[in-house]
Amino acid sequence: MSAAESSPAHRPRLVATDLDGTLVRSDGTVSPYTREVLTQVERLGVPVVFVTGRPLRWAEEVFEYVGDHGLAVVSNGALVWDVAGARPRLERPIDPALGLEMCRMLREAVPGTSYAVETLAGIGLEPAFLERHPLPEEARRAEIEQLFTEPALKLLARHERLAPQEFWDLAEEVVRGRLVITWSSATALLEISGPEVTKATTLALLCAELGVAAGDVLAFGDMPNDLPMLRWAGTSYAMADAHPTVTEAASHVAPGHDEDGVARVLAGVFDL
Structure with a gap:
């Protein structure tokens, strides 16, 4: 099912997106169009949370796009980072x-x-x-x-x-x-x-703090580390060039990451 055919029935209250292969292009950049769409979604009062396998030292490279709320789920759920405060909000490490x-x-x-x-x-x-x-x-x-x-x-x-x-x-x-x-x-x-630490379980903890139900989350991903998050979220999109297991698990398919797929879906969902 294409992105155009599969918009959610109601407006999501939170957007969760992977970075590499999803939001970030193959050359490592975020396009001006995607930046503008993320800004517009934030202005509607809908937080955009980056949920990435990147360690903090790599995730910091794109924190300028995370929005005023300043929250990111890093290292596949092992860390929730307060971007504005430059400090950990939650750590779930391995003993x-x-x-x-x-x-x-x-x-x-x-x-x-x-x-x-x-x-x-x-x-x-x-x-x-x-x-x-x-x-x-x-x-x-x-x-x-x-x-x-x-x-x-x-x-x-x-x-x-x-x-x-x-x-x-x-x-x-x-x-x-x-x-x-x-x-x-x-x-x-x-x-x-660590035990039971995934993008999904940590995102669920964060959403509980924010008062957002799983059914109100719109998630994007492309690789096996995104599978728990995509299965948990109420609405999920695999990128067009995603791993086959991700395409099978997600409810919808977005255009590829080099085609601003996340932004194009969000522009349709939020009527931007």
Whole structure:
């Protein structure tokens, strides 16, 4: 069903959107048109909340578009960040003891696994972890036992020889729900969160604070880490170029992220 054919029956009270592959274009920018539409939606009194797998250090790059309310769900739900106050509003981290136990079990079951951890202070990586993106100067390199000494917002597991789905399936057999595993990369990079921590569960906590019901939320996404959020929201859109599992789960399909798909849907929904 196209975006034009599938507008919600009533006006949403909150918009939740993923960033990469959804709101942000392939060149890493947000178009002037999308910026203007987000501003107009905010002026109607409808908050636009960014719900992203990005760590805080990457999410900050687009906070200028988040609106006056200044709230973002970061690291797949491990952090709610008060943009205006530049401080955490909610943290849902992984306990180091549990995280290290899972690291040992996964590496034993899947040799060749390497790890990195994200905290509010930044990222730490094992020497064998090959990062595809530029790293901050303060990034640490050490074995996981030296890196994972405090609660972490996200544990990353990478494998250089397995396909993403294969690595995910093997990891799920090991972890068995004790931590939440998802992915949003074209490579075999797993994003691991604390027990029951997803974009959906944290967005639900935030919406409860704001007095917004799930049925009044309009959500956009494109990758498997968006699935819980899209299934939870009253109205959900997969991007036209989304992962097949996302297209299957969402109630509607929006134009692609390079075609300002989120903004085009919002312009129709809110009659802008």
